[in-house]
Structures are given as structure tokens and as C-alpha cells.
Amino acid sequence: xxxxxxxxxxxxxxxxxxxxxxxxxxxxxxxxxxxxxxxxxxxxxxxxxxxxxxxxxxxxxxxxxxxxxxxxxxxxxxxxxxxxxxxxxxxxxxxxxxxxxxxxxxxxxxxxxxxxxxxxxxxxxxxxxxxxxxxxxxxxxxxxxxxxxxxxxxxxxxxxxxxxxxxxxxxxxxxxxxxxxxxxxxxxxxxxxxxxxxxxxxxxxxxxxxxxxxxxxxxxxxxxxxxxxxxxxxxxxxxxxxxxxxxxxxxxxxxxxxxxxxxxxxxxxxxxxxxxxxxxxxxxxxxxxxxxxxxxxxxxxxxxxxxxxxxxxxxxxxxxxxxxxxxxxxxxxxxxxxxxxxxxxxxxxxxxxxxxxxxxxxxxxxxxxxxxxxxxxxxxxxxxxxxxxxxxxxxxxxxxxxxxxxxxxxxxxxxxxxxxxxxxxxxxxxxxxx
Amino acid sequence: xxxxxxxxxxxxxxxxxxxxxxxxxxxxxxxxxxxxxxxxxxxxxxxxxxxxxxxxxxxxxxxxxxxxxxxxxxxxxxxxxxxxxxxxxxxxxxxxxxxxxxxxxxxxxxxxxxxxxxxxxxxxxxxxxxxxxxxxxxxxxxxxxxxxxxxxxxxxxxxxxxxxxxxxxxxxxxxxxxxxxxxxx
Numbered sequence: 001x002x003x004x005x006x007x008x009x010x011x012x013x014x015x016x017x018x019x020x021x022x023x024x025x026x027x028x029x030x031x032x033x034x035x036x037x038x039x040x041x042x043x044x045x046x047x048x049x050x051x052x053x054x055x056x057x058x059x060x061x062x063x064x065x066x067x068x069x070x071x072x073x074x075x076x077x078x079x080x081x082x083x084x085x086x087x088x089x090x091x092x093x094x095x096x097x098x099x100x101x102x103x104x105x106x107x108x109x110x111x112x113x114x115x116x117x118x119x120x121x122x123x124x125x126x127x128x129x130x131x132x133x134x135x136x137x138x139x140x141x142x143x144x145x146x147x148x149x150x151x152x153x154x155x156x157x158x159x160x161x162x163x164x165x166x167x168x169x170x171x172x173x174x175x176x177x178x179x180x181x182x183x184x185x186x187x188x189x190x191x192x193x194x195x196x197x198x199x200x201x202x203x204x205x206x207x208x209x210x211x212x213x214x215x216x217x218x219x220x221x222x223x224x225x226x227x228x229x230x231x232x233x234x235x236x237x238x239x240x241x242x243x244x245x246x247x248x249x250x251x252x253x254x255x256x257x258x259x260x261x262x263x264x265x266x267x268x269x270x271x272x273x274x275x276x277x278x279x280x281x282x283x284x285x286x287x288x289x290x291x292x293x294x295x296x297x298x299x300x301x302x303x304x305x306x307x308x309x310x311x312x313x314x315x316x317x318x319x320x321x322x323x324x325x326x327x328x329x330x331x332x333x334x335x336x337x338x339x340x341x342x343x344x345x346x347x348x349x350x351x352x353x354x355x356x357x358x359x360x361x362x363x364x365x366x367x368x369x370x371x372x373x374x375x376x377x378x379x380x381x382x383x384x385x386x387x388x389x390x391x392x393x394x395x396x397x398x399x400x401x402x403x404x405x406x407x408x409x410x411x412x413x414x415x416x417x418x419x420x421x422x423x424x425x426x427x428x429x430x431x432x433x434x
Numbered sequence: 435x436x437x438x439x440x441x442x443x444x445x446x447x448x449x450x451x452x453x454x455x456x457x458x459x460x461x462x463x464x465x466x467x468x469x470x471x472x473x474x475x476x477x478x479x480x481x482x483x484x485x486x487x488x489x490x491x492x493x494x495x496x497x498x499x500x501x502x503x504x505x506x507x508x509x510x511x512x513x514x515x516x517x518x519x520x521x522x523x524x525x526x527x528x529x530x531x532x533x534x535x536x537x538x539x540x541x542x543x544x545x546x547x548x549x550x551x552x553x554x555x556x557x558x559x560x561x562x563x564x565x566x567x568x569x570x571x572x573x574x575x576x577x578x579x580x581x582x583x584x585x586x587x588x589x590x591x592x593x594x595x596x597x598x599x600x601x602x603x604x605x606x607x608x609x610x611x612x613x614x615x616x617x618x619x
Contacts, residue, residue, distance in 0.1 A: 178597035204592060206556060225545070226587045227560070248564045248588045251557040264561065266588070269519075269568025271561035292561040308558060314517070315558055338555040352555050378599075381555045397552075399599045426556070 028099055028122045028131075030068045030159045037413075039070035040158070043098040043123075045077055047116065049106030051143045055116060056104060058147035061191060062165040063154060065407075066391070067414025072098055084117045084133075090126040098123050100131075102154060114140040120154055132157045144193055145433070152432070164386035165190060168430040169393065170208040170217050173197060174402055174423035183425075185219060187234065190386075190429070192419020198232065207251060207382075207426050211258040214430045218242075218252040218261055229263060231278070242276060251294045255302050255322075262286075262296035262305060273307055275322075286324035297341045297349075298322070299366070306330070306340040306349050306366075317351060317368070330368030339382050342366070344431075345389035348410070352381045352394075361394050363410055374412035379403075384429045393418060395425035499539045499619035504612075508535045512570065514608040517554070519565035521573055529570060532612055533577030540583075541617035546570045548588040549595070549611065551604035556590060563588030570610045585615075 030040050044060045046053035063069040078092040084105045093101050104118035120132035132153060136146050145166055152163025173186040173195075183204040188195035199205055208219035215235045221228050229242040229252045242252075247266035254261055255275070262275045265283075272287045273296045287293040291311030298305055306319050317331035317340045331337045335355035342349055346366065353360045353373060359380045364371040379397040386392070390410055395403040403425040405418035418427075496502035504510055509532070512525035521529065536542055548563030548570075567586035575581050596603035 179594055181592070183592075206592075222589065222592065224587075225585075247586070248560055250560045264557065266561065266564040269565045269572075269586075271564060292558065292565070294561050295555075295557045310558075336554075338558045354554070379552065 028124065028158065037068070039064075039068055040099050041070045041072055041097055042100040042102060042154075043072045043077065043093060043096070044102045045074060045082055047104035047106055047118070048082075050108055051114065051140065052104065052106045052116075055106065055143055055147040055150070056102075058144055058191070059102065059151045059154070062148060062151035065191065065416065066155065067409055067416070068155075068159065069100075072096065084119050087128045088121055090121070090123050093121075093123040100154075100158065102150075104150070108140070109137075112140065113137050114143060114146065116146050116150065118150055120157060144189065148190070161390055162388040162432070164388045164391060164429075164432070166433050167387060168214065168433070169384075169405075169418075169427050170210060170219075170430070171405060171420070171424050171427040172205050172208065173420075174425055175201075178402070185232075186424070188420060192421070195420060198234075207428075209253050209428045210430045211254045212256050212431060213258060214433055216254075216258065217428070218254060220250045220252060229261070231261075243281060251296065253297055255298050256300050257302060262298065264294040264296070273305070273324075284324075286320065287327070295339050299342045300344055300346045304342075306342055308338045308340060317349065317364075319366075330366075331364070331371070332368065333371060341383055341385060343385050343389040344387050348389070350383040350385060350392050352383065361392060361408060363392075372412065374408045374410070375406075375415060380406075382426055384427050386429050387431045393427040393429060395427065397425075497619050499542075501614045501618040504532075504535060504542075504614055504618070508532055510613070511609050511611045513605060514566055514610070516551070516604075516608065517562065519562065519569050521569055526573075529573045530577060533574050533579050536574065536579045536583065539617065539619075540580075542614055543583050543616040544574075544585075545613045545615045546574075546584060546586045547593075547611040547613055548586065549593060549607055549609050550591045551607040552591045552594065552599070553604060554591060556592075559590035560588050563590045566608075566610045570612065 031037060042063060044056050047056045060071050064071045076096045078095060079089050082088060082103045084103055088101055101121040101123055102118060104116055107115045115135055115137040117135045119130040122131050134153060136149050138146050148166035151165040155163040167190040168187055169190055170187045173184045174181055176182040182201040184201045185198040185205040185208055186195060187198060204222045206220040208217050210217055215233055217232050219230055221230060227249050229249055230239055232239045245265055249263060249265050251264040252261050260275050260277055262273060264271050265274050270290055271292045271294055272285060273293045274283050274285050276283045289311045291309050293307055293309045295308040296305045303322055304319055305322055306317060308315050309318050315336045315338050316329055317337045318327055318329050320327040335353050337351050337353050339352040340349050348363045349366055350363050353362050358376050360373040361375040361380050361383045362371060362373040377396050378399045380394055383392040383394045391407055393405055393407045396406045397403040402423035405420050405424045405427050407418055408415045496506050509528040512528050546567040548567030550559040550563050567588055571584050571586050574584060594607040596606045
């Protein structure tokens with residue numbers, strides 16, 4: 001078995017070497033594009049010091065949750081007294097088939113600040129130089145964020161992609177019977193910790209979306225009499241409406257620079273896409289087709305908008321320039337395509353697709369080619385991208401039961417229930433926190 | 435806790451619903467249940483205003499011009515096919531009755547609420563529900579109801595009548611509801 005493991009490691013190594021050819025340094029890495037990769041076994045012993053074990057657990061949970069890493073049972077560890085300031089005994093880690101080793105230590109200084117030092121080691125390189133060695137510090141109540149920052153650093157070092165763990169998710173917490181659902185605006189850490197409710201459920205909340213800064217969100221509120229769109233500042237609690245509209249107003253989403261909100265406004269039954277300048281509150285109409293035009297989502301450079309229209313019959317995906325010109329269809333498959341969301345990297349568009357009796361979360365290249373369906377269920381809908389463009393969160397409903405949050409990676413290999421324990425829908429992932 | 439006049443009327447109306455459900459359940463019998471209302475015209479929907487006596491618990495006929503009259507004797511909801519917003523043939527007589535009733539009671543204001551089944555995504559369904567509400571609005575306007583008396587809203591798939599997921603439930607949830615917001619007796 002060890003030989004086989006070695007072989008697997010070697011396969012990963014080749015990919016890494018290709019990328020790092022000039023330095024020709026032997027190095028472990030995780031290829032995030034591989035659909036059938038064995039998760040990398042990473043040993044994360046409990047960190048020493050105050051809150052050390054808890055921090056190590058959160059780091060491990062983040063990394064394992066990505067599906068790219070496999071946790072190792074601490075009872076197998078042979079080297080028991082690790083010290084961040086000394087080189088581990090690699091032979092003892094090889095013996096239990098660890099490939100990466102993360103070692104850490106916390107301390108509290110005179111001001112009460114919590115410091116975490118950590119080292120990431122390539123067990124097979126057996127080099128006295130760690131792959132990564134940092135120290136982070138914060139107030140002790142912020143210990144989970146320290147852990148997420150460490151997980152992001154490890155993820156980036158081993159995959160070559162930015163991490164996404166030090167992030168939050170706004171969503172709609174659902175409770176009550178289906179015919180009288182209570183829908184409250186809520187926010188939590190990406191891993192489900194620290195959930196809190198922003199609205200009290202007096203009216204229903206839909207489709208909250210983050211601005212490119214992590215503090216501002218926009219969402220739709222539905223009352224008996226009609227809909228309205230709000231801006232809400234998480235830090236200050238300031239909430240304001242985007243104004244009164246005669247018809248339905250929904251599907252708000254920020255432009256990447258945060259100065260505009262694209263949204264759908266309905267007049268006499270016809271829904272079109274508009275964009276509102278947040279400073280002047282001027283609204284500009286982008287589509288005029290008699291079909292339904294909704295769910296606008298900007299490209300990360302702000303130059304284009306992908307949206308949903310049924311102008312050709314059933315709902316399909318279209319792209320236009322940010323001024324409304326150059327509207328063209330990009331999805332041509334069978335089925336109904338809705339809720340397009342442009343990836344933060346710009347390369348892909350995620351969407352919901354309905355075929356026959358099933359719903360899927362899928363991705364396609366920004367020009368509509370290379371469509372891949374990642375999930376299938378009774379009702380999957382509303383994907384949101386993690387800021388690194390590698391993972392999507394969405395809501396899933398089985399027949400006869402309420403919605404829950406799930407994640408899937410862009411390869412479709414790793415699908416997991418997200419950690420929020422209750423009914424939830426309409427997730428929106430924040431950017432990486434500063 | 436004191437009841438407002440509106441609440442009291444609603445409660446009385448609720449009593450009337452219970453009785454009218456009983457009446458529906460026994461419909462197969464050749465002789466319909468006689469009304470205990472003062473006019474003796476229990477099943478006649480369009481009793482001229484002013485002839486109905488005061489509401490008592492014994493009365494099964496809704497007060498003409500009341501929200502209950504509208505719901506029971508006219509029909510406040512029509513249904514749609516999947517992803518469709520055209521008025522079905524079976525819905526047209528109901529809407530024609532709605533228009534006639536609204537013409538008879540010109541003080542009444544209505545809100546048309548468009549609803550969808552759950553087999554679609556949220557934002558698309560808000561748009562579809564708006565189309566359905568507007569179809570009803572246009573029908574009523576074309577049958578003589580002043581546009582200023584009608585507002586519309588879409589609840590998308592968010593306010594299902596039936597929590598089930600079989601076709602019967604889904605069909606029920608594809609509807610437009612005409613809700614009286616003001617001016618009923």
C-alpha cells in the first residue's frame with residue numbers, strides 16, 4: 001500500500017513539476033482540476049497553546065470540506081511532541097502515509113492578543129525548509145478567523161488557487177409550514193459557524209447578494225402588497241430602499257464596483273432588466289423584449305451581463321454588454337436554463353437547469369460552450385460562487401421537504417450539505433474578508 | 435381585545451363559509467339546502483344591495499357585495515397551465531363573473547395576486563406570476579372594470595395554496611387570486 005500511495009503522490013508531483021519546471025523543485029500539490037483525484041492525506045495535530053486544538057480542528061474541517069484533502073486519525077500519529085521551531089521527523093509521518101503536515105502553536109501576549117504560528121511541511125520532500133511558515137494574530141474571540149486564514153494559506157500553497165475559507169454567506173433562513181413560510185435574512189461564516197438573523201421575519205426576504213466589498217448587501221422583500229429592493233449595511237445596520245416601483249421589482253445584483261445594481265422591473269406583465277446608479281438613483285432600461293428578462297449577473301470586469309430570457313420560448317441564457325447592446329443567446333441545450341451567475345474569475349457561468357423532472361446546478365464557459373451539469377435533485381437552484389471560483393453553494397429541496405444549503409465543487413466530484421442546521425435558501429457568498 | 439367592525443364581519447363571514455362548505459358537500463342531493471337568509475334567495479349571487487338583513491349566526495348567504503359573496507358566489511381564483519399565462523377556457527366564465535360583480539360594486543378595489551408552482555426557479559417565477567396577474571387584470575379591464583381599481587402583485591412560487599408536490603397540488607398552485615382590498619360590504 002505505501003508504494004501505491006507513493007505512486008499517487010508521484011502523479012500529483014508531475015503536475016506540480018510541469019508548473020514549476022524552472023525551479024525543478026520537488027513539491028507536493030493538489031490539482032483542483034482533476035475530477036478523480038485521491039484527496040491528499042494531511043496530518044493536522046492539535047496545535048499547542050490556548051485554543052490551539054480548536055483552531056487545528058477548524059483548519060482541518062475547512063480543508064477536508066473542499067474535498068481535496070483527507071483528514072488523518074490523530075491516534076495514528078507517531079511523533080507526539082511537535083514544535084513549530086524544529087523540523088519534524090519526516091520518517092515517522094511517512095510511516096503513516098501522511099503527505100502534508102501542518103504544525104502550529106498559539107500564544108497570548110501581554111495585551112491579550114492571540115498569536116498563531118504554523119508551518120506546512122511536505123513529508124516526502126524531507127526538506128528542513130517548510131512549504132509555508134507564518135504567524136497570524138488577532139483578538140482571542142476572533143480565533144475562528146485565524147483558523148480560516150491558516151486554511152486559506154495552506155489551500156493556496158498546495159493548490160495554487162486562492163482560498164475561500166475566511167468568508168461569510170448571507171442567506172434566507174426558512175421556518176414554518178410551506179404555505180406560510182417565514183423567511184429571514186441571515187448571515188453565517190462559510191463553515192456554518194456564528195449564524196445570526198438580520199430581519200425578524202415580519203416580511204419575506206429573497207435573494208440577498210453581496211457587494212464586492214463584504215459589508216453591503218442588496219435583497220428583495222415581499223409583502224402582501226408588493227415587492228421592494230433594499231440595501232443593507234452589515235456593519236452599520238443601515239437599511240434603505242431603492243425606491244418605489246409600480247410593478248414587481250426583484251432579482252437585484254451589484255455591479256462589481258458596487259456603484260450600480262442591476263435588477264428586474266415588471267410593467268404590465270412584462271419583466272425587463274434595468275440598472276440603477278446608486279448615487280443618482282437613475283434607472284436605465286437595458287432590455288425591451290416582450291419576453292421575461294431577469295436574473296442579471298455582471299461579468300467580473302463589469303463589461304457584460306449574463307441574464308435569463310424566455311424570448312425564444314423557454315427560459316435560456318443570454319449575454320449583453322453592460323449598456324444593453326449586443327444581446328445574444330449562449331445556451332442552446334434542451335431544458336430550461338435560469339439563474340445565471342458569472343464566476344468571479346470570469347471564465348465560467350453557473351446556472352440552474354431544469355430537464356424533465358429534475359433540477360441541476362451546472363457550469364459552462366462564458367461563451368456557452370463546455371456545459372457540464374454538476375448536481376441533480378428534485379429541486380436544486382440559485383448557485384453562488386465562492387470568491388475563488390472553485391466551489392458553488394446552492395439550495396436543494398427534496399420533494400415534500402424544505403430547502404437546505406449545499407456545496408459542490410466545479411468538477412462536480414464533491415457535493416456536501418453545508419453546515420447550517422436549519423431550513424435555508426438563496427445563499428450568497430462574500431468576497432474574502434480583509 | 436376588541437374587534438373592529440371589519441374583523442367582526444370577517445368572523446361572521448367565516449361562519450358563512452363553514453355553512454357553505456357543508457352545502458357543497460351535500461350537493462348531490464336533488465334539493466339544495468334552503469337558505470335561512472331573510473330574502474329567501476340563498477343561491478342567487480346577485481342580490482341587490484340593501485335588501486339583506488343584519489348578519490346573524492344563522493345566516494348562510496353571504497351579504498351581497500361582501501368579500502364572502504365574491505369568494506363563494508363568483509370565485510376569486512383561476513388556474514393556469516404549466517409555464518403558461520393565457521386565460522384558460524374554464525377560467526373565462528369566472529373572470530366574466532368577477533368583472534360583472536366588480537361593475538355592480540364600483541367601490542371595490544382588488545389586488546390580483548399571481549402564483550406559480552414550485553417547478554421553476556424563484557426569480558423566473560416572480561416574472562411568471564406577474565404575467566398571470568396581468569392577464570387577469572387585462573381581462574377585467576376589457577370587460578369594463580376601471581384599471582384604477584386594480585393592482586397586481588406576483589408571489590411567484592412563494593405562497594403555495596397546497597404544500598404537496600403531486601400534479602394536483604402543483605396545478606392548484608398555478609393560479610391568480612383576486613383579492614378584495616377595499617370597498618366590500
